[in-house]
Amino acid sequence: xxxxxxxxxxxxxxxxxxxxxxxxxxxxxxxxxxxxxxxxxxxxxxxxxxxxxxxxxxxxxxxxxxxxxxxxxxxxxxxxxxxxxxxxxxxxxxxxxxxxxxxxxxxxxxxxxxxxxxxxxxxxxxxxxxxxxxxxxxxxxxxxxxxxxxxxxxxxxxxxxxxxxxxxxxxxxxxxxxxxxxxxxxxxxxxxxxxxxxxxxxxxxxxxxxxxxxxxxxxxxxxxxxxxxxxxxxxxxxxxxxxxxxxxxxxxxxxxxxxxxxxxxxxxxxxxxxxxxxxxxxxxxxxxxxxxxxxxxxxxxxxxxxxxxxxxxxxxxxxxxxxxxxxxxxxxxxxxxxxxxxxxxxxxxxxxxxxxxxxxxxxxxxxxxxxxxxxxxxxxxxxxxxxxxxxxxxx
Numbered sequence: 194x195x196x197x198x199x200x201x202x203x204x205x206x207x208x209x210x211x212x213x214x215x216x217x218x219x220x221x222x223x224x225x226x227x228x229x230x231x232x233x234x235x236x237x238x239x240x241x242x243x244x245x246x247x248x249x250x251x252x253x254x255x256x257x258x259x260x261x262x263x264x265x266x267x268x269x270x271x272x273x274x275x276x277x278x279x280x281x282x283x284x285x286x287x288x289x290x291x292x293x294x295x296x297x298x299x300x301x302x303x304x305x306x307x308x309x310x311x312x313x314x315x316x317x318x319x320x321x322x323x324x325x326x327x328x329x330x331x332x333x334x335x336x337x338x339x340x341x342x343x344x345x346x347x348x349x350x351x352x353x354x355x356x357x358x359x360x361x362x363x364x365x366x367x368x369x370x371x372x373x374x375x376x377x378x379x380x381x382x383x384x385x386x387x388x389x390x391x392x393x394x395x396x397x398x399x400x401x402x403x404x405x406x407x408x409x410x411x412x413x414x415x416x417x418x419x420x421x422x423x424x425x426x427x428x429x430x431x432x433x434x435x436x437x438x439x440x441x442x443x444x445x446x447x448x449x450x451x452x453x454x455x456x457x458x459x460x461x462x463x464x465x466x467x468x469x470x471x472x473x474x475x476x477x478x479x480x481x482x483x484x485x486x487x488x489x490x491x492x493x494x495x496x497x498x499x500x501x502x503x504x505x506x507x508x509x510x511x512x513x514x515x516x517x518x519x520x521x522x523x524x525x526x527x528x529x530x531x532x533x534x535x536x537x538x539x540x541x542x543x544x545x546x547x548x549x550x551x552x553x554x555x556x557x558x559x560x561x562x563x564x565x566x567x568x569x570x571x572x573x574x575x576x577x578x579x580x581x582x583x584x585x586x587x588x
Contacts, residue, residue: 195222195548200377203228203279204260204287205267205300207235209333209359210393211289211317212256213366218374219259220544220553226279226568227257227559231264231588234561245534248561254539257558258530264562264588267298271587278572280305284380285313285373292318292327292392302388311380314388315373317365321392331393333359340397345404349417365396419477427473428452431509432484437493438509441500449473451503456487516542525552532557562588 200223204215212227212235219225229235240252263279266272276299280286288300295301295316302314316322319331337343337355347354369391380386398405404424407413415424421440422430428449429442443449453461461467461483466476473480488496493508500506510518521527529538544553565588569579582588 195553197221197223197374200224200285201226201283202285202287202373203276203283205298206287206289208237208240208289209256210362210365210369211287212237213363214289214315214317214369214373215260215287216256216258217367217370217544217546220546220555225260226283226564227260227262228265228267228276229262229561231266231562231586234262234264238561245532245539249534249558254532254558255541258541258555260559261564261568262559262562263565263568265565266587269585269587271582271585273299275569275572275574275582275587277305277308279568280308280312282572283309283312284377285315287315287317287369287373289317289369291330292316292320292322295322302386306386310386311384312386313373313376313380314386315369315376315391316388317369317391317393319392320394321390326394333362333393336361336393336397340394341401342397345415345417347417349419351417361393361397361400364400365391365393368396419481422477425474426470427477427480428484430481432481432488434488434493434496435491439488439493439496440507440509442505444505446470448504452484452500455499455503456484458483458487528552528554530555530557 197218200218202215202218202223202225204211204225205228206212206215215223215225215227227235234248235253235257237256238248238250238253240250243251245251245254265275267276286300286305288295288298290298290300295314296304299305300314300316302312305312305314318327319335320326320329334355337360338353340361342361343353343355346356372389372391376387376389404415407415418424418430420431423442423444426442426444429444430440431438432441441452443452450462453459465472467473467480491499497506497508515521516527526543527540528543529540532539539557541555544555546553566579569582569588574582579588
């Protein structure tokens with residue numbers, strides 16, 4: 194029995210952040226009904242370069258496993274009528290539309306509370322539903338640029354850089370999933386729902402955490418550090434080995450001491466230049482020359498075996514190496530789901546959540562409108578009504 198079994202979520206979503214949010218809910222057992230525009234659907238169905246037949250792609254499967262698809266034109270009166278009937282059976286309505294769209298499409302608590310007072314309306318947008326930017330389109334990379342992420346990513350003498358993944362989309366999705374779940378719990382207790390707003394901009398700014406506190410209170414702005422180093426701790430950065438690179442994190446004094454011991458430098462912690470965290474930070478260049486010389490004597494694998502369980506360390510792997518890592522396979526990080534276009538199975542990264550020690554399992558993402566008839570019949574529409582809806586482009 195999954196925790197969200199019996200919960201019905203209506204999601205008007207597309208592309209990344211919104212589908213990533215509802216993916217967590219679907220994995221936890223919620224029935225997620227993904228509303229898609231008839232004929233075209235979520236535009237990520239057409240996101241290449243790898244496709245799985247008509248109107249499906251690797252990208253779409255990544256974010257939409259274990260959901261249902263209802264094709265429905267929300268701009269038509271009949272579409273709105275069907276939506277309202279569906280809301281009667283639902284616990285939450287989610288969307289990741291532009292901030293000015295939820296009101297236009299009747300997706301707010303004000304528009305839906307007369308149908309069901311306990312309904313939760315989650316709005317995930319670029320800049321929120323209020324203010325001068327509500328109608329602006331927004332994407333992850335823009336948030337990384339404006340929230341300062343790019344300014345602190347990369348080498349000090351290099352250009353500003355984004356992270357390799359759409360991290361703001363994903364963090365916003367997780368924030369939205371938590372928010373809507375918490376709001377549903379509150380509604381179950383009080384009987385009253387509400388609007389919940391999450392914006393990519395707010396989430397990006399929230400991730401500035403302690404560097405924001407440093408700047409706001411002390412006027413100190415962190416800068417890019419060599420080798421992706423920590424803003425205040427040394428050594429906490431990339432170190433080259435004989436055949437690659439390794440990331441070391443000596444956050445605590447005991448890790449620093451163990452590192453020196455394993456590197457054959459047991460006297461280094463007592464060196465007057467490196468005796469305290471602040472001295473190691475001030476004398477980083479001299480310290481790293483010593484450590485580099487030691488680490489170049491061994492391979493990445495040798496160092497990982499030597500440091501395992503003593504010093505926090507990780508090899509720097511390519512994307513392929515990370516996915517082929519035996520540890521990832523042993524722990525079930527990769528799973529295979531059924532897909533008609535992939536007889537051998539479609540491999541995906543599994544849910545990070547375990548219940549009672551068992552990792553949550555996913556199902557293939559739906560084809561466009563796959564569950565439309567099933568859902569409409571549940572709502573009480575007969576085959577003739579469904580035929581008329583389809584002929585009129587409503588579904």
